[in-house]
Amino acid sequence: MSKTRYPAPTLEQVPEDIRARILEVQEKSGFVPNVFLALARRPAEWRAFFAYHDALMVPETAGRESGLSKGDREMIVTATSAANDCLYCVVAHGAILRIYEKKPLVADQVAVNYRKADITPRQRAMLDFAMKVCLRAQEIEDADFEALHAHGFSDEDAWDIASITAFFGLSNRVANFSSMMPNPEFYLMGRVPRQK
Incomplete structure (x- = not known):
């Protein structure tokens, strides 16, 4: 694996407000996700x-x-980051996805082919919309919103889906050009019981 192109500062080198937030994350997760530094x-x-x-x-x-x-x-995040070939976000957010959904296999399925994943029809419609925003946002039309409405999503939910997709498009590109690598801890999270 390649190393990051931009060395991260140490925790002691970052401003106090940022250090406090990073320490909160470390306290909760047991490690500092590389993106924070x-x-x-x-x-x-x-x-x-x-x-x-x-x-x-x-x-x-x-x-x-x-x-x-x-x-x-x-x-x-997991599905669209896979479409953007972002290793960091697929691994890190895939780990969080496994935990929230309580399904150890779901992140791999969603990252490789969400259409064959063990997800609900509602989630599939959500990802159809997200992937279109990710890959062909200029083609979004009323029919795309109607497909979401059929599954109970509101226009505000559509905004959330699109904004999450767009925001992580930025994140994917920063992680990729900087060669940001996922922490080893992410790979097992949600697959095996957490070590105490």
Whole structure:
């Protein structure tokens, strides 16, 4: 595996507000995901990135509700990141997807071919829309929204699906050009019981 092109700062080198957030993540997960330090080389961008990330992936922090579950959001990230050939995001978000959905096989299935994955018809419709946004956003039309509505998604849910797809398109490209590699811990998360 190649090494990252941009060395990450150490935890001691990052501003205090960023360090505090990273330590919270480390406390919860037991390790520091590489993305947190990799992006901390540019503190203003780190803050903007994670503010938008949280608004999309943890909407309650932005004071709004969403028709998407946590598993749905991670499924969108995993499927579209696979389409963008982003190793970091497929592995990291696939791990979170396995945990939220409580299905050890789902992330691999979604990353390789979501149409054959063990997911609901509603999730398949969601991923159809996400993949079209990912690969052919200029072709989105009323029929695409109608397909979502048929599965109970609102126009606001469609916005969430599209925004998550677009945001992680940015993330995929940064991870790819910088050669950001997933932490080894992600590979087993949600596949085997967590070590205590």
